[in-house]
Amino acid sequence: MKxxxxxxxxxxxxxxxxxxDSGTVIVEFRLAATERYFNRQTQEWEDGTTSWYTVSAFxxxxxxxxxxxxxxxxxxxSGKLTIKQWTSKEDKKGTTPEINAETAGHDLLxxxxxxxxxTKSRSPLVAxxxxxxxxxxxxxxEPEALSA
Amino acid sequence: MKxxxxxxxxxxxxxxxxxxDSGTVIVEFRLAATERYFNRQTQEWEDGTTSWYTVSAFxxxxxxxxxxxxxxxxxxxSGKLTIKQWTSKEDKKGTTPEINAETAGHDLLxxxxxxxxxTKSRSPLVAxxxxxxxxxxxxxxEPEALSA
Amino acid sequence: MKxxxxxxxxxxxxxxxxxxDSGTVIVEFRLAATERYFNRQTQEWEDGTTSWYTVSAFxxxxxxxxxxxxxxxxxxxSGKLTIKQWTSKEDKKGTTPEINAETAGHDLLxxxxxxxxxTKSRSPLVAxxxxxxxxxxxxxxEPEALSA
Amino acid sequence: MKxxxxxxxxxxxxxxxxxxDSGTVIVEFRLAATERYFNRQTQEWEDGTTSWYTVSAFxxxxxxxxxxxxxxxxxxxSGKLTIKQWTSKEDKKGTTPEINAETAGHDLLxxxxxxxxxTKSRSPLVAxxxxxxxxxxxxxxEPEALSA
Numbered sequence: 001m002k003x004x005x006x007x008x009x010x011x012x013x014x015x016x017x018x019x020x021d022s023g024t025v026i027v028e029f030r031l032a033a034t035e036r037y038f039n040r041q042t043q044e045w046e047d048g049t050t051s052w053y054t055v056s057a058f059x060x061x062x063x064x065x066x067x068x069x070x071x072x073x074x075x076x077x078s079g080k081l082t083i084k085q086w087t088s089k090e091d092k093k094g095t096t097p098e099i100n101a102e103t104a105g106h107d108l109l110x111x112x113x114x115x116x117x118x119t120k121s122r123s124p125l126v127a128x129x130x131x132x133x134x135x136x137x138x139x140x141x142e143p144e145a146l147s148a
Numbered sequence: 149m150k151x152x153x154x155x156x157x158x159x160x161x162x163x164x165x166x167x168x169d170s171g172t173v174i175v176e177f178r179l180a181a182t183e184r185y186f187n188r189q190t191q192e193w194e195d196g197t198t199s200w201y202t203v204s205a206f207x208x209x210x211x212x213x214x215x216x217x218x219x220x221x222x223x224x225x226s227g228k229l230t231i232k233q234w235t236s237k238e239d240k241k242g243t244t245p246e247i248n249a250e251t252a253g254h255d256l257l258x259x260x261x262x263x264x265x266x267t268k269s270r271s272p273l274v275a276x277x278x279x280x281x282x283x284x285x286x287x288x289x290e291p292e293a294l295s296a
Numbered sequence: 297m298k299x300x301x302x303x304x305x306x307x308x309x310x311x312x313x314x315x316x317d318s319g320t321v322i323v324e325f326r327l328a329a330t331e332r333y334f335n336r337q338t339q340e341w342e343d344g345t346t347s348w349y350t351v352s353a354f355x356x357x358x359x360x361x362x363x364x365x366x367x368x369x370x371x372x373x374s375g376k377l378t379i380k381q382w383t384s385k386e387d388k389k390g391t392t393p394e395i396n397a398e399t400a401g402h403d404l405l406x407x408x409x410x411x412x413x414x415t416k417s418r419s420p421l422v423a424x425x426x427x428x429x430x431x432x433x434x435x436x437x438e439p440e441a442l443s444a
Numbered sequence: 445m446k447x448x449x450x451x452x453x454x455x456x457x458x459x460x461x462x463x464x465d466s467g468t469v470i471v472e473f474r475l476a477a478t479e480r481y482f483n484r485q486t487q488e489w490e491d492g493t494t495s496w497y498t499v500s501a502f503x504x505x506x507x508x509x510x511x512x513x514x515x516x517x518x519x520x521x522s523g524k525l526t527i528k529q530w531t532s533k534e535d536k537k538g539t540t541p542e543i544n545a546e547t548a549g550h551d552l553l554x555x556x557x558x559x560x561x562x563t564k565s566r567s568p569l570v571a572x573x574x575x576x577x578x579x580x581x582x583x584x585x586e587p588e589a590l591s592a
Contacts, residue, residue: 302450364557374452398452403547404509404547404548405547407559408560412555412556
């Protein structure tokens, strides 16, 4: 069973777009999700812990995320969570929660959107995409550049 | 524990906006979520069952949904699911899955968006809203008009 | 994207076990999930709406559910939600929320469990099952008997 | 919006039980969730990334988890995810995904369970618990000992 989750948060880094040798478009950004909780003593809502995620989108979703999301935007991301362990060249170790996005969108709790439906003529790069492309196992390894 | 879910689907009815006597803005629409599955025999992706939901949004989220969503738009809705049983005046009985939306947005798998952050001056009606307003238990009953 | 959800509720009907012609074991039961909410006026927790689901489990999960769950047990079910529309022979129409369970277990909020790990010798019927069997698209249609 | 998720995995450390000065029972353990994926080249299911989580349960759920879960058990945990950043006394920094469990149970995909309903006489320590206790904001801080 995949670990599925939906996170509301803010785009914390400018989405970065990479095209692999085989032509797959990948977009990646950092997402900051700050919890809100009610403080009984002050009787006010306050910010709690901020959770950080690395979000990856593939193919058509990647193109649309790249075109739509800017730093600071409140967004929703839904997809598969993996907690990645990594070791750097300097032997530093760390943990990064990664979300392989199945879908994403602007969070309408904090603003409104004008939507333009994707058509092949508007975005020729990913015209070959299948509807369910982003989640199909693609037998392709994440490039070093992205996971650093 | 609330039953939490995230649904991708299409807006199937024009969002309807109601203001209660106490001034709460509610927006409601029908959401159609069509499953996609891979047919092994034809080796093609096909449409499966379409699941229908009634989605309700409150206050600020309601205003932004009302302003942003049109019939046919591909959207994401995340919130609390309740399966409501109802009996009509003619003694007809039925079941309606309802989602009390915590957030919603356009689905970037199928298009791109221009986002405008909500500010008080732009939407005076709901200026008093707290950030977490939509999910606070509001001690307010859903009006008959909406649940019919 | 599949509509994934996790529901806490009570087993409302005795799990029913069916074996298809091709040998697949299916177990099905009704799940009643009653919401709890805090009534501000009485300052007490109260029962809210009860949501009803039909839960199906397949293969090995089915066997273990059949052996473990009794009517009244508090359980957790996690899987894929579909809202099925049906028409009976008498032309009656209805809506049934169905959960295709990926996993299930007793809810430890309300009791404790002794667990016995499944081994082939204990449950020969489903010995051929793969770990991820229950969710693989099996190209098999739900028998009439179960969906009635 | 809380980040809600359900994880299937194995209990990786013996659940540890702590009682706070105010009498709240907390149980904590590490959960290892190993992804399974289908390798197209070998045509076999293989183990993928293992994601590690720290799971905390409170009050009655804590007691039942402590009594029911052993190292190695396959379990389901459902609750709120937070990605915690920490700095140790030696100035080492790290990231820990934490799940505040709303419910948990043995995973019936891999075995079966005998369930005993909790009654006050069986577990006097937490008899005062409300049904929804574990998730009520309790205005209580996680002790140093547990978050180290």
